[in-house]
Amino acid sequence: MSVDWSGLYAQRLGRMETSAIREILKVAQSPDIIPFAGGWPEAELFPLEQISMICDEVLSERPREALQYGLTDGLPLLREAIAGYMTARGMAARAENIVIVSGSQQSLDLVGRLFIDEGDTVLVESPTFLGAAQAFNAYGPRYVTAPMDEQGPCVGAIEDLLAHHRCKFMYLMPTFHNPTGVTTTLARRQQVVALAREAGVPILEDDPYGQLRYTGETLPTLAAIDIAAQEGDPERANVIYAGTFSKTLAPGLRLAWVVCPSELAEQLVMAKQGADLHSNTLSQMIAYEFLRRDWLDDQVERIRSTYSARCDAMCEAIKAHFPPEARYVRPEGGLFLWVTLPEGLDTAAMLADAAAHKVAFVPGAPFFVEGGGQNSFRMTFASVPADTIRRGIRILGDVIRDHLARL
Amino acid sequence: MSVDWSGLYAQRLGRMETSAIREILKVAQSPDIIPFAGGWPEAELFPLEQISMICDEVLSERPREALQYGLTDGLPLLREAIAGYMTARGMAARAENIVIVSGSQQSLDLVGRLFIDEGDTVLVESPTFLGAAQAFNAYGPRYVTAPMDEQGPCVGAIEDLLAHHRCKFMYLMPTFHNPTGVTTTLARRQQVVALAREAGVPILEDDPYGQLRYTGETLPTLAAIDIAAQEGDPERANVIYAGTFSKTLAPGLRLAWVVCPSELAEQLVMAKQGADLHSNTLSQMIAYEFLRRDWLDDQVERIRSTYSARCDAMCEAIKAHFPPEARYVRPEGGLFLWVTLPEGLDTAAMLADAAAHKVAFVPGAPFFVEGGGQNSFRMTFASVPADTIRRGIRILGDVIRDHLARL
Numbered sequence: 161m162s163v164d165w166s167g168l169y170a171q172r173l174g175r176m177e178t179s180a181i182r183e184i185l186k187v188a189q190s191p192d193i194i195p196f197a198g199g200w201p202e203a204e205l206f207p208l209e210q211i212s213m214i215c216d217e218v219l220s221e222r223p224r225e226a227l228q229y230g231l232t233d234g235l236p237l238l239r240e241a242i243a244g245y246m247t248a249r250g251m252a253a254r255a256e257n258i259v260i261v262s263g264s265q266q267s268l269d270l271v272g273r274l275f276i277d278e279g280d281t282v283l284v285e286s287p288t289f290l291g292a293a294q295a296f297n298a299y300g301p302r303y304v305t306a307p308m309d310e311q312g313p314c315v316g317a318i319e320d321l322l323a324h325h326r327c328k329f330m331y332l333m334p335t336f337h338n339p340t341g342v343t344t345t346l347a348r349r350q351q352v353v354a355l356a357r358e359a360g361v362p363i364l365e366d367d368p369y370g371q372l373r374y375t376g377e378t379l380p381t382l383a384a385i386d387i388a389a390q391e392g393d394p395e396r397a398n399v400i401y402a403g404t405f406s407k408t409l410a411p412g413l414r415l416a417w418v419v420c421p422s423e424l425a426e427q428l429v430m431a432k433q434g435a436d437l438h439s440n441t442l443s444q445m446i447a448y449e450f451l452r453r454d455w456l457d458d459q460v461e462r463i464r465s466t467y468s469a470r471c472d473a474m475c476e477a478i479k480a481h482f483p484p485e486a487r488y489v490r491p492e493g494g495l496f497l498w499v500t501l502p503e504g505l506d507t508a509a510m511l512a513d514a515a516a517h518k519v520a521f522v523p524g525a526p527f528f529v530e531g532g533g534q535n536s537f538r539m540t541f542a543s544v545p546a547d548t549i550r551r552g553i554r555i556l557g558d559v560i561r562d563h564l565a566r567l
Numbered sequence: 568m569s570v571d572w573s574g575l576y577a578q579r580l581g582r583m584e585t586s587a588i589r590e591i592l593k594v595a596q597s598p599d600i601i602p603f604a605g606g607w608p609e610a611e612l613f614p615l616e617q618i619s620m621i622c623d624e625v626l627s628e629r630p631r632e633a634l635q636y637g638l639t640d641g642l643p644l645l646r647e648a649i650a651g652y653m654t655a656r657g658m659a660a661r662a663e664n665i666v667i668v669s670g671s672q673q674s675l676d677l678v679g680r681l682f683i684d685e686g687d688t689v690l691v692e693s694p695t696f697l698g699a700a701q702a703f704n705a706y707g708p709r710y711v712t713a714p715m716d717e718q719g720p721c722v723g724a725i726e727d728l729l730a731h732h733r734c735k736f737m738y739l740m741p742t743f744h745n746p747t748g749v750t751t752t753l754a755r756r757q758q759v760v761a762l763a764r765e766a767g768v769p770i771l772e773d774d775p776y777g778q779l780r781y782t783g784e785t786l787p788t789l790a791a792i793d794i795a796a797q798e799g800d801p802e803r804a805n806v807i808y809a810g811t812f813s814k815t816l817a818p819g820l821r822l823a824w825v826v827c828p829s830e831l832a833e834q835l836v837m838a839k840q841g842a843d844l845h846s847n848t849l850s851q852m853i854a855y856e857f858l859r860r861d862w863l864d865d866q867v868e869r870i871r872s873t874y875s876a877r878c879d880a881m882c883e884a885i886k887a888h889f890p891p892e893a894r895y896v897r898p899e900g901g902l903f904l905w906v907t908l909p910e911g912l913d914t915a916a917m918l919a920d921a922a923a924h925k926v927a928f929v930p931g932a933p934f935f936v937e938g939g940g941q942n943s944f945r946m947t948f949a950s951v952p953a954d955t956i957r958r959g960i961r962i963l964g965d966v967i968r969d970h971l972a973r974l
Contacts, residue, residue, distance in 0.1 A: 161827070163767070163769060163803070164801060165831050166733055168769065169681060169834065170680070170681060170683055170687070170817045171708070172680070172684075173681065173834065175843060200635060201635075202854065203634065204631070205636050206630065206631060208626065208630045208634075211626065211634070212626045212630075215622050215623075216619070216622075219615065219618065219622060220619070223613065223615045223619075224610035224611070224613060226819055227610065227613045227615075228610050228818060228819050229818045230819060247861065260820070262669055262843045263843050263844055266839070267845045269841060269843070273579070273705060275576060277578050278578055280577070289588070291840075291841075291844075293843070294707045295841045297841065317638055328575060343584035360571070360574065396569045396570070397570075398570050410635070411635060411636045412634040412635050412636065412637060413842075413849075414669070414843065414845070414846065414847045417664045421569070421570070423572055427576065428574075430583055431705070433701060434583060434676060434698075434702045434703070434705050435672065435673065435676050435705075436669045436676070436821065436843065437671045437698075437821075438821070438822065439821065440819065440850060441819035442820075442849070442850075443847060452594040482769065503630075503752045515903075523916060529666050536690075548802060
């Protein structure tokens, strides 16, 4: 007789649904689909030769260290190198402010684990990165949401929500937002940082794409603005900053980091001990060597030039092939472009038609934790060559027109 | 002004203490300490040449796959290879019964996440692996405990506990138990598996050391006994089996797996999506190549012959140098040997003296979730050469005598 597992599961299972994105990625892996879905970096840009060379060196010079158990907080040399990298970018940090984690998804899980009691309130953007909701949901939060426009989350809404709810933290992605591609303006950044500190509510700043800017001026991160107001003292930070190597080196390494006051870092380390003891050691050594040899900036430059051209190609193709009812904001960087169609259109239904014509995207609804967004969708240009982008956008334009005609 | 983080933390933080073992590992990393503490494998036995060769091949032949995002449930080829490996060991499994995880610690975290609501009861051995308690504690269980003797956990106690408590699952380590080194007898294995099924309470069988047997006959795992009684149908299993590559290949790879009915595997995958998306791809390819080329058994044989000699050396040295009041069970395999001293001795206090004499071990108390065990301690012989073992045990014998004299 089979065991009745469903009678044994914890209640949190009702809140944890399989990520729409991951399920779509399975479909999108079919090689004949034009993959505007997903958020995969372009594998042709992985720094293969450098990674191979470093692997060789590490496995011949420090093999036992590379394969042995390591410290939960991460390789000391890597923590120090990242602290330097952060400091150079206006986010003063020492090694004790850095926790190495197994990909950014783990940053979200550990922050959720540290702060969320069942029923606690978390403030997120609407739409927001659905992987974040998936991480937090294991701990049973309620959400309040600040709507996004083309300048970032609405500051008035945040002020209002902070006044009326006891929020545990705010989860924000101010730079090349996933899914909307929007970059929060400098003015809004400053306002949000000030509001958060005033309210005593920390910000979790998720910054997976920050280095990938194609146009416009680099803006300070929320963490940089916050720490500058505290005389550059990382121990007084109110922003927990999440960085990653997934979009600059390679996602398969599963390597990312958190920057925060050392008191909080110690708690994150304790949470990580219970979750996975420590992150892959060889990956940490690869990342360390990239930083030590100053190879990361060149690698980022290569990625930027390719993605930038693809972003242009997608925007031009949209102008040429999408009906005027399809609205979008041209991204200044990152991986994603967000399209909003007239109310009443259902992009989930549209996806079935698009997939039949061999084009995939991500319907917008899963990115709205409080519902809505059925008329929007997300596309990536990063991992698709320009001519394929043009072909895919033309097909998608026809699918959209077809659905508009049926409205 | 600094942020008051402590006012924001979730209640679970009170239950999650920094692992005593991890803290001790920090001390034990000092190169002049004889490291009987910790559970590190011998780094000299890592299959360096083979891992280097595989890395080379993978990074030149399938580099983009090795560095790109992967599926949450794991590399399909690796899941299939592990299913074959399990089946050959009496634990019939198909690929859909295997979930690849980022080290065994993650197996414990994900099972806890899936089953434990705050206040739920989990049955564990006493003493038990403290990393398991650390994983489960994030989800707020109560524990009931079955005392261990030299034949494994007491079956009468388990029967009694199952009758009087609604347990969500039992966590057991029947083979070369951490910390006691005890191997549960065949008779008790059969009884426990039958009791669990009768009560409708699944077993989480943690088996990190199962391949490392030095003397005596190989016993079927709980999973094998359970599945044999179900006509070899993995979908009807009541045992969730956790295996790992940490003790056979290398812990730095952070690679392990769970075997369970596919329905449950899907839920584990969903939980893992929120936790860390997927496990390191290069590590998965390394493990796959070891299985495909049939290299794992030879590797295990090398480890067994070294550890077996060290286990003998430690047992002989104990006979020669420990006072007769120190009781222990000679392990048939694994990494650990457990010593019980007369009541009233405090091994935590003893550790300070031992460390002053450059020997480290792990005091027993943290392994008892309901308290007690102050007069016991755990040692590993696996990562210490035989002559160092003899030297360390002699020193420790003097420390024990000294503390006995003060009783």
